Amino acid sequence: MNNQNKLEEHNNSTIVTPIKRNTKKPITTAKVKRLKNAGLFTLFVGPVFIAFTIIVLIPFFTGIYYSFTDWNGITGQVKWVGLDNFKYLFTEDKQFQASFLLTTKYTIVAIVLTNLIGFGLALLVTQMLKTRNILRTVFFMPNLLGGLLLGFIWQFIFVRGFASIGELTGIPLFELAWLGDANTAFWGIVIVSVWQGAGYIMIIYIAALQNVPQELIEAAKIDGANKWQILRHITLPLVAPAVTICLFLTTASSFKIFDANLSLTNGGPFKSTEMLALNIYTEAFVNNRYGIGEAKALIFFLVVATISVLQVTLSKKKEVES
Numbered sequence: 001m002n003n004q005n006k007l008e009e010h011n012n013s014t015i016v017t018p019i020k021r022n023t024k025k026p027i028t029t030a031k032v033k034r035l036k037n038a039g040l041f042t043l044f045v046g047p048v049f050i051a052f053t054i055i056v057l058i059p060f061f062t063g064i065y066y067s068f069t070d071w072n073g074i075t076g077q078v079k080w081v082g083l084d085n086f087k088y089l090f091t092e093d094k095q096f097q098a099s100f101l102l103t104t105k106y107t108i109v110a111i112v113l114t115n116l117i118g119f120g121l122a123l124l125v126t127q128m129l130k131t132r133n134i135l136r137t138v139f140f141m142p143n144l145l146g147g148l149l150l151g152f153i154w155q156f157i158f159v160r161g162f163a164s165i166g167e168l169t170g171i172p173l174f175e176l177a178w179l180g181d182a183n184t185a186f187w188g189i190v191i192v193s194v195w196q197g198a199g200y201i202m203i204i205y206i207a208a209l210q211n212v213p214q215e216l217i218e219a220a221k222i223d224g225a226n227k228w229q230i231l232r233h234i235t236l237p238l239v240a241p242a243v244t245i246c247l248f249l250t251t252a253s254s255f256k257i258f259d260a261n262l263s264l265t266n267g268g269p270f271k272s273t274e275m276l277a278l279n280i281y282t283e284a285f286v287n288n289r290y291g292i293g294e295a296k297a298l299i300f301f302l303v304v305a306t307i308s309v310l311q312v313t314l315s316k317k318k319e320v321e322s
Helices: 002-013 029-066 084-091 094-125 132-144 147-169 182-210 214-222 227-238 240-255 259-264 276-286 290-321
Strands: none
Touching: 029 290, 084 290, 094 132, 094 182, 094 240, 094 276, 132 182, 147 182, 147 259, 182 240, 182 259, 214 227, 227 240, 240 290, 259 276, 276 290
8 A cells, every 4th residue: 555655646746747748940952953043143243233233333323422523633632512503504614515516426426336337237248148257257347446446546547547548649538637627526536436336236136137928028029029119018127126235325325425536636726625534534534524524424324324214215216106
């Protein structure tokens, strides 16, 4: 009896401890894959994003700040002036306004000529010619030369080469002072820029033309369509996406022209051919008015970005309509 009582007391005094269970969820295969993909994405994109931030984003936002200041770009004294720089540009800086109008005129001319010549060259070298590969190389080669080098080469051609040809032949075209007159100097810049850029645009148009289904062209020929009708009603609508790309590229590059302008005329004679990019460079790094130069650059950026977005939007709508 005593042993039975002792056993009951022992059972009553025993504390039952609960069994601990592992509540952590096991790592699934999908989660491991997501983590692996995130790591690879960070590995590849991270260094590029850091470089882009240091080289592009930080200078961009710093430039926006300096556009509201009076700073010469050298000393450490930076004076906040608010909107005074922008008021000066739109009211007193006549050269900035003249450069803006000249750049707009040049951009329109360069866009039209570069795309027309580039598309014409693309049509030429996509024909069944034995020399089409050689012609593609020759037409694209000017794009491989740097803008400054190309400008100095053409400066020699305009000044020395044309003068020599004019003396030998007596042709008035070659006897003109191409870089010494405002009108001819403008067209000299246009010639060099179009000659350099048409080859690059040609490559884009070649890729688009090669994707045009030949069955459609053959069917149109059977129905009696001539070359102009095939070009207008079949080829052009099908290469519309390439036209959008080429218009965007030529718009941006034409507005930002600097190296050819610097090497050919340096804005002369008497700043009559000073484009907007060269005007900004002169203001910031020659006149040492960095704040005003940054204000001009900010306006320049907003104008180019707005025009580019509008151009792409309108071109895309025409693609859908066609």
